[in-house]
Amino acid sequence: MRIAVVGAGLAGLSFAHFLHHKAELTLFEKSRGVGGRLATRRSDDYQFDHGAQFFTCRSDILQALIDDKDFSSDVSIWSPKVITLSRGEKPFKRDWFEPHYVGNPTMTSLPKRLAQDVDVQLQTRVEEMSKSDDGWQLFAETGASLGTFDWVAAAMPAPQTNALFQDQFAHQALIESAVISPCFALMLKLRDAPEFNFDAAVVRESPVAWIANNCSKPGRNAAPSLLIHSSNDWAKEHLEDSQDEIQAALLSALMDIVPLQTSEIVDASLHRWRYAKVETEVGEDFLIDESAKLAAIGDWCSGNRAEDAFLSGAALARHMHSLAFAD
C-alpha cells in the first residue's frame, strides 16, 4: 500500500511512526523542517519556541513513547514558576497539576526523532491531486508530479486539508465545521536575563496572552530570549495588519505588564500563525473516506493540543493497519 502523507507535524509523524513497517509511506512537508506547530526558531545565540509552549501527556500511548529509551532523551518536564496577570489585580501563582513536557533541546527534537525512519520530502508543498486508474497523483506548486499513491492522508490544519481535498472527500462538511483561530508570536532577544518574578505568565484582558522566558526550559543553553503570544481574539481582529503595527502594539502591551525597557531589547521579530488554536473540533479521532481512499488527521479532529494531533495520527495508523491486514 503506497500512502502519501501531506504534512510532517506531530499528526503526520505519529501516523508514519506507527505505520511505516506496514506500508510504503512518503511524507511531503512544505517547510524546511519537520514539526509544524511544534517549532523552535534559532537566531544567532537565541532560541524561541514560537509555536506550542509545552505538551501534556494524558494518554498511555504518548506516555509509552516518551518513556521509550529511543525517545526519552528528546523530551523533558518543564517546571516553571507560572503566574496569572490581570489588569488591576494582584498576580497569583498557578499550580500545574500534571507534568508539562517540552522537546529537549528544542520543540522539534521529538518530531525529528519520529521522522528518522521515514521518507520525508522537505520544502515540498502539495498543491493539487487528481485521481487516475493507478491511484492519486500528487502535484507540487511547480506542476511537477510527486508520484502516484493508493491513499492520501492529509495531516494539515482543516482549511489546508479542505483546499487540497475539496469535494473529492466525503467528509468535506465536517472539515469545514472545524474552527481554528490565529496567534502572533513576538520573539525578543534581550541583553540580559529578564528580572521578572516568574518564568511564564498567563495574561488576561490584554493583546498579550502569554509570556515565557524561553531559557527557563530544560536544555536551552541560549542567550536571554522572551517569547510572547498574542491572544487568539486579538490576532483575529488584527490578522492582516502590518508586521510593524502588530509588533508595536504587542510591545507596548507587554511593557504595560512587565518591567521591561526598550533599551533592554536587542532585537524583535514576529511570526504569524494563521492556524494556531482549534476553537471547534470535529469530534472524531480522524476522518476517512474508504471509497475515495482519502483520510484526514490533526489536532482539529478531536481537540486542540499537541497530544490530540499525536493521538489522531496514531488512531488512523491503527485503522489503516487493520485495512492492510484485510487486503
Ligand SMILES: Cc1cc2nc3c(=O)[nH]c(=O)nc-3n(C[C@H](O)[C@H](O)[C@H](O)COP(=O)(O)OP(=O)(O)OC[C@H]3O[C@@H](n4cnc5c(N)ncnc54)[C@H](O)[C@@H]3O)c2cc1C
Ligand atoms: C502559538 C501556538 C501555541 C500553542 N500552544 C500549545 C501548547 O502550549 N500545548 C499544546 O499541547 N498545543 C499547543 N499548540 C497546538 C499544537 O501546536 C498543535 O495542536 C499541534 O502541533 C498540531 O499538530 P498537527 O500535526 O495536527 O498540525 P501542524 O503542526 O500544523 O502540522 C501540519 C504540517 O503540514 C504542513 N503543510 C501544510 N500545508 C501543506 C502542503 N500543502 N503541503 C505540504 N505540507 C503542508 C505544515 O507546514 C505543517 O508542518 C499551540 C499552537 C500554536 C500555533
